[in-house]
Amino acid sequence: MKMRWMIGVLLLAGFALSWAVPHFGWLDPYILLVLMYLGINIILTASLNLVNGYMGEFSVGHAGFMAVGAYVSSVLTVNLFPVTGAVFLFPVAVVGGGLAASLAGLLVSIPSFRTRGDYLAIVTLAFGMIVKSALENIESVGGPRGFMGMEQLTTLPWVYVWVVVTIWILRNLVFSKYGRGMAAIREDEVACDLCGVHTRRVKISAFVVSAFFAGVAGGLYAHVLQFINPRMFDILKSTEILIMVYLGGMASLGGSILGASIYTIAMELLREQGAWRMVLMPLLLILLMLFRPRGLFGLREFPWLVPLRDLVLLRPVKKQKEKTHVPAGS
Amino acid sequence: MSLLEVEHITQHFGGLCAVSDFSLRLEPGELVGLIGPNGAGKTTVFNIMTGVYRPTSGRIHLDGEDLVGLSPSAIHARGLARTFQNIRLFKKMTVLDNVRLARYARLGYNPLEALFHVGRFRAEELKILEHARSLLALFHLEDAAGERAENLPYGLQRKLEIIRALASQPRILLLDEPAAGMNPPEIEELMAFIQRIRKEFALTILLIEHQMRLVMGICDRLVVLDFGATIAEGLPHEIQKHPQVLQAYLGVEVGE
Ligand SMILES: Nc1ncnc2c1ncn2[C@@H]1O[C@H](COP(=O)(O)OP(=O)(O)OP(=O)(O)O)[C@@H](O)[C@H]1O
């Protein structure tokens, strides 16, 4: 109970801070910008972790869903919303982008999860390419030149709120029967099916939720940059998100927060190095795979990210001394 | 009418006929053993009954309803639960979550309630938690609830797999070589365990087993499979002396 209070207070304090910092100009605008990217990366990483980490599937087209969210929300704020109301309607635009992305997610997942086997990687790869070339050919959103005219509607408090909402919702999902279903799909899909889980439905739902938040991240991203073009959402961007997921650790929201933070900050620190950072990060990843294949925080969770009920129950029992009598067989 | 009627099941894998014209009836409360040499098709029968494979031909009726063509999860929902020859626990999940997962279909809340932890979510989760814990307590596993399934000793993993199957409150329990890899004292304990759950959960059990000690000790009736076909059926002591069974197991022509 005490922890719940503390979390609530800390979340509120965090919100106040996210408002005060830019308002009073406590930090360099450049650092503010990095902080916003960091938040967006957390949303991207945590949402992809749902599919790749918790569920053990391999989706490689997260940037495609991000693109859908970015374009849809931008078209909403620039072309459809009244000029004066844009600020207030911004959350609607972001949710709209998320919904569009989740619809795309639904379309992608239905054929991908039709049968067992690993079609998802191929389908999502193709999806990423299709989205990019489709956008390049739609003149009304600028084609290859890109789309602009958005105001900088994404602010630090907004990013903060969306990060909290994303993590909270993903945590709720993970600690529910659907989350257990996802983990069981990762562990043994056939056995999971035989335990009464409608595995295909669970997979599609997880994918749709994951795509939604990728779309939200896209919407926020577009309204930081105020300019988007199809190349921003290519396979490199998807790879970057994959790196953050595996760096932080599979099946861990805490891991995703860590992974996104470390990656974003490292990339900024290495900016001076230019082309070298494109060598250093993959190298880091290879080292990680060799020495810590689960990622920094894989399959673990910060206590404050675990619902109270589960926390009390799932705390591993300390060294069971008087273990039940059955000795190891075979 | 029997509880379960398997009628003329045939299963081909390419050119191989794994099960041919297999029939079986289970009466409520029975404990039937399915035996036969390696590769006889026993596990395949389980896979067909639980919807993993769709048989080439044949029908399966549970309480008069045809199960052929239903998905594994749908068949599970109708009261058929099983264990596996090679333990298939969700290794990285906790013992508690392994048990809770089996009640997935019985948790009455929808995705929206799960996303926001509102509505029926709390009450339903508390209910299932209580159920899973009491089930674990019944078999003295409550202390291991937070442990990852893979960290349990082998014997307990076998036991947990059975408990997971019980969690869905099945009518029929299918056990695929539950004694595999166990030593005589462990088998002894397993026999008592099976008899106990049979009584306490009012189960009908079909079990595959190579350990004759277990089969002869607890089964009401045996069905012997060889090359996908039933070669004998009867009471344990009858089967023990059945010429065709001896031939299948020992490879000798009896009476020659
Ligand atoms: N999915 C499959 N594809 C092709 N052949 C299969 C498949 N499943 C089983 N078989 C074959 O069907 C036959 C029966 O296999 P099954 O696993 O049912 O035997 P079993 O009686 O359970 O044997 P054991 O006692 O060794 O477990 C074997 O020859 C096996 O190789």
Ligand SMILES: [Mg+2]
């Ligand atoms: Mg077998």
